[in-house]
Amino acid sequence: MRDMHRNSTGSTNNSTNTNNKISSALRLSSPQQSLRRLGLCSQIATGEHSSPVVFPEKRAKVKASRKSSVPTTLRPDDQDTSENFEHRIDIGAGGGGDEKSDLLGYVVFSGKLVLDKRKISTNNNADAQQTSDVTNQDAVDAKLTSKALAWGSQVLHLDDVISVSYNAGLRHFTVHSYPFKKASCGLSCFIKSQRSRKDFRFVASSIEEALQWVGGCADQQCFVNCLPHPLSSSKKQASSELFQSDTPPELLFRCKTPPKMLVILNPRSGRGRSSKVFHGIVEPIFKLAGFRLEVVKTTCAGHARNLASSVDISTCPDGIICVGGDGIINEVLNGLLSRDNQKEGISIPIGIIPAGSDNSLVWTVLGVRDPISAAMAIVKGGLTATDVFAVEWIQTSTIHYGLTVSYYGFVSDVLELSEKYQKRFGPLRYFVAGFFKFLCLPRYSYEVEYLPALKTEREGKISGEKEAVDMSDLCTDIMSRSNKDGMPRASSLSSIDSIMTPSRISGGDLDTCSSNHASTEPSELVRGLDPKSKRLSSGRGNVTAEPEVIHPQLPLSTTPNWPRTRSKSRNDKGWTGLTTTLDTTRWGNTATNDREDISSTLSDPGPIWDAEPKWDADPNWDVENPIELPGPSDDTVMGSTKEVVPRFGDKWVVSKGRFLGILVCNHACRTVQSSQVVAPKAEHDDSTLDLLLVHGSGRLRLLRFFLLLQMGRHLSLPYVEYVKVKSVRIKPGKHNHNGCGIDGELFALNGQVISSMLPEQCRLIGRFRL
Numbered sequence: 166m167r168d169m170h171r172n173s174t175g176s177t178n179n180s181t182n183t184n185n186k187i188s189s190a191l192r193l194s195s196p197q198q199s200l201r202r203l204g205l206c207s208q209i210a211t212g213e214h215s216s217p218v219v220f221p222e223k224r225a226k227v228k229a230s231r232k233s234s235v236p237t238t239l240r241p242d243d244q245d246t247s248e249n250f251e252h253r254i255d256i257g258a259g260g261g262g263d264e265k266s267d268l269l270g271y272v273v274f275s276g277k278l279v280l281d282k283r284k285i286s287t288n289n290n291a292d293a294q295q296t297s298d299v300t301n302q303d304a305v306d307a308k309l310t311s312k313a314l315a316w317g318s319q320v321l322h323l324d325d326v327i328s329v330s331y332n333a334g335l336r337h338f339t340v341h342s343y344p345f346k347k348a349s350c351g352l353s354c355f356i357k358s359q360r361s362r363k364d365f366r367f368v369a370s371s372i373e374e375a376l377q378w379v380g381g382c383a384d385q386q387c388f389v390n391c392l393p394h395p396l397s398s399s400k401k402q403a404s405s406e407l408f409q410s411d412t413p414p415e416l417l418f419r420c421k422t423p424p425k426m427l428v429i430l431n432p433r434s435g436r437g438r439s440s441k442v443f444h445g446i447v448e449p450i451f452k453l454a455g456f457r458l459e460v461v462k463t464t465c466a467g468h469a470r471n472l473a474s475s476v477d478i479s480t481c482p483d484g485i486i487c488v489g490g491d492g493i494i495n496e497v498l499n500g501l502l503s504r505d506n507q508k509e510g511i512s513i514p515i516g517i518i519p520a521g522s523d524n525s526l527v528w529t530v531l532g533v534r535d536p537i538s539a540a541m542a543i544v545k546g547g548l549t550a551t552d553v554f555a556v557e558w559i560q561t562s563t564i565h566y567g568l569t570v571s572y573y574g575f576v577s578d579v580l581e582l583s584e585k586y587q588k589r590f591g592p593l594r595y596f597v598a599g600f601f602k603f604l605c606l607p608r609y610s611y612e613v614e615y616l617p618a619l620k621t622e623r624e625g626k627i628s629g630e631k632e633a634v635d636m637s638d639l640c641t642d643i644m645s646r647s648n649k650d651g652m653p654r655a656s657s658l659s660s661i662d663s664i665m666t667p668s669r670i671s672g673g674d675l676d677t678c679s680s681n682h683a684s685t686e687p688s689e690l691v692r693g694l695d696p697k698s699k700r701l702s703s704g705r706g707n708v709t710a711e712p713e714v715i716h717p718q719l720p721l722s723t724t725p726n727w728p729r730t731r732s733k734s735r736n737d738k739g740w741t742g743l744t745t746t747l748d749t750t751r752w753g754n755t756a757t758n759d760r761e762d763i764s765s766t767l768s769d770p771g772p773i774w775d776a777e778p779k780w781d782a783d784p785n786w787d788v789e790n791p792i793e794l795p796g797p798s799d800d801t802v803m804g805s806t807k808e809v810v811p812r813f814g815d816k817w818v819v820s821k822g823r824f825l826g827i828l829v830c831n832h833a834c835r836t837v838q839s840s841q842v843v844a845p846k847a848e849h850d851d852s853t854l855d856l857l858l859v860h861g862s863g864r865l866r867l868l869r870f871f872l873l874l875q876m877g878r879h880l881s882l883p884y885v886e887y888v889k890v891k892s893v894r895i896k897p898g899k900h901n902h903n904g905c906g907i908d909g910e911l912f913a914l915n916g917q918v919i920s921s922m923l924p925e926q927c928r929l930i931g932r933f934r935l
């Protein structure tokens with residue numbers, strides 16, 4: 166176990182020093198404080214909560230017992246006493262000095278504990294009997310601090326603790342934890358340490374002390390599962406007769422109320438392993454932590470989105486847990502943002518249990534990649550605000566939201582092709598599809614226009630301005646129209662590297678090559694897609710009409726919804742099919758995985774405010790790029806041109822020509838399968854997008870990009886441009902395979918799209934912990 170021996174007892178010689186060193190940091194709380202923290206309360210087996218009852222006489226008793234067993238503060242003259250301890254606890258992390266002495270936080274409670282190593286019985290009566298058998302000779306000094314429970318030479322970090330079970334009226338209590346299990350010495354370099362369940366049953370010196378220990382754990386945010394006395398035949402008896410004589414009639418440990426959440430589980434994720442992962446590994450953790458969960462398994466693509474858009478929030482006030490890959494999270498996000506009250510929707514916390522092909526979001530943002538750690542992050546709670554980006558199809562005003570990345574070119578083509586191999590190759594399908602796509606690599610042409618972000622903006626200096634954006638403004642344009650979008654996915658593909666390199670190679674130094682224009686760009690932050698800022702960003706600040714007026718010529722039914730089937734190819738379905746509007750409820754009723762073809766507008770002339778030509782109407786890239794060599798494997802051209810286009814103070818950089826790929830990242834996009842980082846400078850909450858342009862065409866160039874990506878050196882390539890942006894517009898060339906991937910969902914890129922940040926962030930459950 167990683168943590169168990171982290172701060173083990175030092176030698177007898179240095180123990181006195183250590184005690185001196187730690188004395189300041191380990192000042193025990195006064196008994197009164199401890200008692201206050203204990204906040205005797207009750208969580209009776211039924212899970213019902215009752216009001217706290219204070220028992221002064223019990224408090225006095227506990228106070229006395231604590232005084233006698235442990236000194237309040239380790240003073241110099243206490244050293245002798247402390248030397249008599251059977252085991253010394255070096256809370257100062259091996260005597261590292263005062264600066265380290267708070268590694269385990271402040272002391273909440275201390276006393277003697279016996280670790281009962283006998284197998285924990287399921288029989289309560291036997292438990293009661295066993296407890297009385299434990300002799301105090303085995304007792305060791307123990308301390309509960311704000312960060313750990315330490316006894317003898319062992320330390321259990323509270324981060325690894327899920328809950329504590331306690332039977333009223335007994336001296337013993339059980340700590341349920343999931344510490345890291347260390348691989349055996351020889352294998353530790355090869356095998357990642359994993360968490361596994363470990364229950365520690367302790368016996369305290371007295372019932373009062375047991376209450377103190379358990380109450381202290383409750384104060385440190387551990388859930389306490391309080392059960393009746395094992396000898397009581399009924400809960401009624403436990404709370405009336407037994408408690409009257411032995412213990413307070415009601416024990417109310419002050420700990421957090423167990424959360425109530427909705428679990429949306431994609432049973433197809435991870436090649437169908439997600440149900441096993443949830444019920445076998447994750448659910449027991451949530452049960453230990455007292456969570457009240459309603460589990461819904463999705464029946465088809467789009468189901469999660471429908472659930473998230475319509476669920477009664479009062480039934481899951483603490484959030485929605487997604488079990489699956491990045492795709493299911495994207496569905497839930499889009500569902501939440503399509504609710505009538507979008508502000509409420511985006512504020513619903515989202516928990517993530519990684520059980521799909523790739524879970525870049527939770528790995529990058531919370532540093533969690535296995536289901537147990539993810540469940541623990543949810544149990545431990547806290548929220549991490551995360552940017553949300555919106556990709557809007559300008560001509561049709563359709564919007565799809567994302568949390569991870571949107572991509573165009575080779576990667577989106579691979580995403581599409583990978584569908585074919587889903588059943589046969591599972592997570593390896595990206596590699597297989599990447600290989601085949603590589604062999605017959607087409608050329609991709611785009612017009613890219615981006616608004617670089619200023620350094621000051623990236624550092625949040627105008628956060629006040631950001632905060633001033635009213636969510637209702639935001640909703641007027643982007644969100645209200647998003648209800649109609651219902652674009653489907655092909656599969657999860659936040660893991661760009663899995664396309665070409667399934668191997669694991671460590672990252673190295675990363676050189677970023679931001680655009681020159683970025684540093685000379687003094688413009689206001691165009692984060693958020695409220696109509697006003699969007700117009701500003703597009704250089705049409707004089708347009709004041711409501712969204713409907715802005716796009717007057719748009720027929721209501723022109724959303725470029727493009728559900729794809731998992732089995733059909735793009736050609737089968739005809740990318741430029743009928744104009745229609747996707748009814749999202751249809752997805753919910755679809756019994757199979759396959760989706761119907763719903764395609765997009767062909768002839769939409771685009772909104773009035775966007776009518777001004779920014780580029781040639783129909784770029785002919787073969788002509789515009791005279792240096793482009795013919796043939797499939799050319800590798801010598803940058804293939805694009807660049808210019809700065811000032812509009813109303815905002816200088817948009819225009820780059821057009823050939824691109825192997827365009828990646829617009831919301832966070833660093835780490836991949837679970839390897840140590841690569843696609844956008845090393847990206848932050849999930851910096852209000853900017855990181856744009857990666859891989860210029861040019863040709864297999865050699867593409868191969869070099871992916872190889873260097875594995876080594877973390879892809880940004881050093883001369884044809885790779887990396888810039889932080891506030892907004893990006895992308896328009897495909899004429900003969901492209903026009904796909905666009907958003908968090909693993911695949912869409913048709915018929916016409917120009919604009920990616921920008923929403924002013925409001927969503928909230929992921931959990932915090933990044935090292």
Ligand SMILES: Nc1ncnc2c1ncn2[C@@H]1O[C@H](COP(=O)(O)OP(=O)(O)OP(=O)(O)O)[C@@H](O)[C@H]1O
Binds near residue numbers: 488
């Ligand atoms: N019951 C279902 N049947 C088929 N598709 C579903 C179902 N539930 C959800 N989906 C679709 O599957 C997509 C992918 O889900 P998710 O990201 O959870 O898995 P994944 O990581 O891609 O899984 P896999 O390991 O199979 O690649 C979702 O975006 C959703 O559209």
